[in-house]
Amino acid sequence: MSNTQIKLYGPFTQLVSLKNLPLKGSLKDDQIDIIKNAGIIAHGSKIQAVGDFEKLNAQLKGKNFETEYIQEPTVVVPGFIDAHTHICFDGNRAADFASRNAGISYQEIAAAGGGIWSSVTHTRNATKKRLVSLMNKRIQQLILNGITTVEIKSGYGLSVEHEIKMLQAIAEVKKKSKINVVPTCLAAHIKPKDFDGDERAYLDMILNDLVPLVKNEDLTNRFDIFTEENAFSIEGSKYYLKALKQKGFDLTIHGDQFSVGGSKVAVECGALSVDHLEVSGKTEIEMIAKSETIAMALPGASLGIGCDFTPARKLLDAGASVAIASDWNPGSAPMGYLLNQASILATFEKLSTAEVLAGMTFRAAKALNYTDRGVLEKGKRADFQMFPTQDYRDILYHQGSLRPSGVWCGGKRIR
Ligand code: NIG
Ligand code: FE
Secondary structure: HHHHHEEEEEEEEEOOOOOOOOOOOOHHHHHHOOEEEEEEOOOOOOEEEEHHHHHHHHHOOOOOEEEEOOOOOEEEOOOOOEEEOOOOOOOOOHHHHHHOOOOOOHHHHHOOOHHHHHHHHHHHHHHHHHHHHHHHHHHHHHHHHHHHHEEEEEOOOOOOOHHHHHHHHHHHHHHOOOEEEEEEEEEEEEOOOOOOOHHHHHHHHHHHHHHHHHHOOOOOOEEEEEEEEOOOOOHHHHHHHHHHHHHHOOOEEOOOOOOOOHHHHHHOOOEEEEOOOOOOOOHHHHHHHHOOEEEEEOOHHHHHOOOOOOOHHHHHOOOOOEEOOOOOOOOOOOOOOOOHHHHHHHHHOOOOHHHHHHHHHHHHHHOOOOOOOOOOOOOOOOOEEEEEOOOOOHHOOOOOOOOOOEEEOOOOOOO
């Protein structure tokens, strides 16, 4: 690599590196490393150094480098990682929202043929091109909000043809996107109404017919399942995930959203993360805390459905690693603003700024099996964002209305 790719960014009033923080357990704000009048040196897409701006500038003397000067007071933090979304969808579920507010539950709506199935109908009717364009618009919103890595699930296709269509659309977005895109196959979202056979037959169909195509086209190395009373049983989920694990895939689960069970499956199967956990109790919390599985809080789903938040405080105090994601989807979490949701979760669950920032950065990275991002230090990806303030605590205090004034992904400015 030539010297011309060396860039110095700064000075930033405060740099919150999030380095040297533990992957698991509670965090206090005084554990956060803050560098004043800081700079970042990137070599291509990687960080080469982080430190005092003037010292870094002096260090580069005589070298061929560019400086991106920051004139205004700003706080720089790692780019956020939204590690759980369903932004590959068509259609709108405003009718479900109105019905829920009129007293009909999420599960009752699903049982009556609405819910996820209604998004499947709309998404099946959409062309790949339309799904790509819808995702690109949503990614534009993510960039404005400092997201530099986004996970996107399939799961509104629910047939070989339409799951492949969704995964190919996600692959196309990934190829051209300014941010990092991580695809996940959620063909086991619900058993589709038009499938002729029982749960096991449907899961076998995915394993035998869909998985080889996914592998062949290298569409994803991650699989998800919705373990829930009206979705997939605990036994079925274990069967499915163990088969996928044997094939070498990374696993994640939607679990303990309305009834407990999914978290145990996740831990037993060595899933990277178990997401939702709104109804997890003491037993589940202690079990997750002892494991390596990340607990993913999805406050957007609690806000959309009107139910309890994931017990993030209890999980952290028990020693679990808690990540926070938006769950952006047309049904339970249509908002899509991670920072607003995480700030609200912080208020209700009494989380420190350190815990919330960790949950949207290096802890979320781990849920995606990445160790190369989410922290600002030498060797990591140059994915970062700056907020127009002088105090990092302002970021959560404004509950998402203070937005980043600059966002960089792999060292390139994208906002
Ligand atoms: O994470 N819980 C299951 N799946 C999604 C909701 C999908 C939908 O309602 O369309 C979730 O909340
Ligand atoms: Fe979800």
